[in-house]
Amino acid sequence: MAAAGAAPQQAAARPASTLTLLTLAIGFVMAMVDLTAVNTALSDIARDLSVPVSGLVWVVDGYTLTFAALLLAGGALGDRMGARSAYIAGLGVFLFGSVLCAVAPGGAALTAARLLQGAGAALFLPNSLSLLTHTFEDDKVRARMVGTWSAMVGASSAVGPLAGGILVHAFGWRSVFWVNVPLGLLGMALAYRLIPAVQPQPRPLSLLSHGLGVLALAGLSFVLIEGPVLGWTSAPLLAGAAATVVFAAVLVRRERAIAHPILPRALLGNGSFAAANATGFLINLAVFGQLFLLSLYIQARGADALHTGYTLLPMMAAFTLGNFSSGRISARVGLRLPLVAGLSAGAAMGALLLALACWMPAMPLALMLAVIVLMNVAVGVAIPAMTATVMQVAGKAYSNSAAAALNANRQIGALVGVALMGTVIHALPLWSARLPVAFGVAALAFAAAAMLVHRHVHLPR
Known part of the structure; x- marks a missing residue:
């Protein structure tokens, strides 16, 4: 009888578990879509608000600036005030920033609102995963939920540019921010109703x-x-x-x-941890710098926001394909090989793009995108292996601090990559000169990351 009664209970628990998972994913999905979708709206923003290239860089990097700078503080605040309270508060700040973005009268106001959005994301993002860990106590259920959560986050990054393109095409660039309002309100209400409160833990906050x-x-x-x-x-x-x-x-x-x-001294003195974090920085420098520059390039060729989103979709989906393949590869051969091989292949594809851009100044867009897809698949294989490497090097005792540090370093890499591409656009007036430099930067970043892993990352046996 007990066994017979357990099946209906498990079946009833599944919808609740799914709704809880969706509740905790709403924030992260909004953050990732917002991070990528705005690239498809850049030309419309520039035209509507008379924003120069440097202003567009601020629009993209303003969000990343506070996101990266406050990630560690967001995790610490979650411990002090309770993860659920921090998650809901972060959604509220992000929601308010989104409204200010949607009604921004000029580039400066839009950048200020993006800074506020980034601060909200830094508060809810680390506490989302913390709540997931606390809510699902069974190890097997938690592992399945974390895997599904990660897949949802990866998929949101892939569809972000397309979602942005559809919104901009149908309703204008401000809709990219207005869409966060119902999602954010839904996430706050569901979190308050479904997610159990987590007891605050006293933790020093400098x-x-x-x-x-x-x-x-x-x-x-x-x-x-x-x-x-x-x-x-x-x-x-x-x-x-x-x-x-x-x-x-x-x-x-x-x-x-x-x-x-901010970081435990045991991590600060760990050479493998430092090298793995530098690898995350270099990967995001190349990936988000490339995304920013190619978004502007595609729009400069006459594509509107919708067609820009369609064009970027296979590039972003390639990362998701590599991410899903990475776990199976790492399970068979370990973390080191897919990390070094993926980065090396990414560097080789970057070098091939550099050679093609120099050889064919008017390189067909289809050829360029095909090589970029191959590059992104390879790098997509490396990214989960890099994350797992950081966590393995840090150990369970420092897992939270290590994850926060890696996320912060990756966001700083994205900030520097976008700013660097802004410099390239300013310095070189022609796309025939900009593209080779951009591809060269990506190739060097991936090659340097592969070298760092090969020489300085030593996994515990």
């Missing part, structure tokens, strides 16, 4: 260290984005560079001295 990190990253962003506009030797640029160095130096000195640094 606001000064996090503030120094924000200021250093903001200074770096200013230098990289405004350098081509104001001049690399202009007084504001030199002052910004000096301030960035000072803030970064004070942060490093403080972290070495205080009792509770």
